[in-house]
Amino acid sequence: MGKKIHAYPNKEQMVTATTERVVNEIGQAIQERGLCNMALAGGNTPREIYSTLADDPYRDRVDWDRLHLFWGDERMVPPEHEDSNFRMVKETLLDHVRIPDGNVHRIRGEVAPEQAAHEYAELLHDHFESDSPRFDIILLGIGEDGHTASLFPGTDAVEECKLYTAAVFVPRLDTWRVTLTFPVLNAAREVLFLAAGKSKSDIVQRIISIKQPSKEFPASMINPENGTLHWMLDSEAMVLINKNAREVMFPF
Numbered sequence: 001m002g003k004k005i006h007a008y009p010n011k012e013q014m015v016t017a018t019t020e021r022v023v024n025e026i027g028q029a030i031q032e033r034g035l036c037n038m039a040l041a042g043g044n045t046p047r048e049i050y051s052t053l054a055d056d057p058y059r060d061r062v063d064w065d066r067l068h069l070f071w072g073d074e075r076m077v078p079p080e081h082e083d084s085n086f087r088m089v090k091e092t093l094l095d096h097v098r099i100p101d102g103n104v105h106r107i108r109g110e111v112a113p114e115q116a117a118h119e120y121a122e123l124l125h126d127h128f129e130s131d132s133p134r135f136d137i138i139l140l141g142i143g144e145d146g147h148t149a150s151l152f153p154g155t156d157a158v159e160e161c162k163l164y165t166a167a168v169f170v171p172r173l174d175t176w177r178v179t180l181t182f183p184v185l186n187a188a189r190e191v192l193f194l195a196a197g198k199s200k201s202d203i204v205q206r207i208i209s210i211k212q213p214s215k216e217f218p219a220s221m222i223n224p225e226n227g228t229l230h231w232m233l234d235s236e237a238m239v240l241i242n243k244n245a246r247e248v249m250f251p252f
C-alpha cells in the first residue's frame with residue numbers, strides 16, 4: 001500500500017527492474033487469483049519494457065494463457081496506424097509471445113470515440129463480472145503537462161468519477177482519445193508510473209511533491225485506494241527529487 005519511489009542509474013536499468021517487477025506481479029496475481037489483468041501504457045517510455053518482456057529470460061517466465069492485456073488509453077486511429085498504442089504493443093510484444101487472441105482486449109480506435117468508449121466499458125464490465133473493474137497491474141506514463149493515460153488537464157475526462165471509460169477530445173493535440181478513468185485507475189492493486197529522461201524531471205518532482213492532488217495535474221490524482229503506486233524512474237527523471245525524500249528506494 002502507499003507510494004514507493006524506485007530510482008535507477010539509467011533507463012536501461014529502470015526498464016529491467018520494471019520488467020522484473022511486472023513479471024513477478026503477474027505471477028503473484030495468477031497464483032492468488034488464477035489470472036492476471038494488466039492495463040498497458042501507450043507512448044514511447046514503455047516500448048522497451050514490452051520488448052524486454054517479449055525476450056529471454058522474461059518471456060518464458062510468464063503464463064501467457066492466464067494473462068489478459070488491456071490498454072489504459074488509445075488514440076482514435078485504426079489499429080495499424082503508426083500512432084496506435086495497440087500497434088506499438090503488437091510490434092514490441094504481441095507478435096513475439098504466445099498470448100491467446102482472446103486475452104488481448106484493445107480499444108477499437110477505428111470507430112467513433114463515444115462508441116469505442118462505450119464498447120470498452122461494456123468489455124470491462126463483462127470481463128470483471130462486477131460493477132468495478134480491479135486491475136492487478138496498470139502501467140502509466142506521464143506527460144510534461146501532468147496528464148496520464150489520456151486524462152489531460154482541462155478536459156471533461158478528469159471530471160468522470162463514475163464511468164469506467166471516457167472519450168476525450170484533446171485540443172492541444174487536436175485529436176480524440178479513449179481512456180480509462182480515475183475510478184478504474186485508482187481501483188488497481190499495483191500502479192506503475194514510468195518516467196525516464198530529463199524532460200520528465202520537472203513534472204515528476206511537481207507530482208511527487210504536490211501537497212494536494214489536483215485535476216490541473218491529473219497524474220497527481222492517481223492514488224490507489226487499496227493498492228500501491230510505484231514510481232519507476234531513471235536518475236535523470238528524478239534529478240529534482242529531494243534526495244532525502246521519504247520512501248525513496250535506491251537499489252543501486
Ligand code: 6PG
Pocket residue numbers: 041042043044045046072073074075085140141142143147148149150
Ligand atoms: C499515450 C499515453 C500517454 C503517455 C504520456 C507519456 O497514449 O501517449 O497514454 O499518457 O503515457 O504522454 O508519453 P511518453 O512515454 O512518450 O513520454
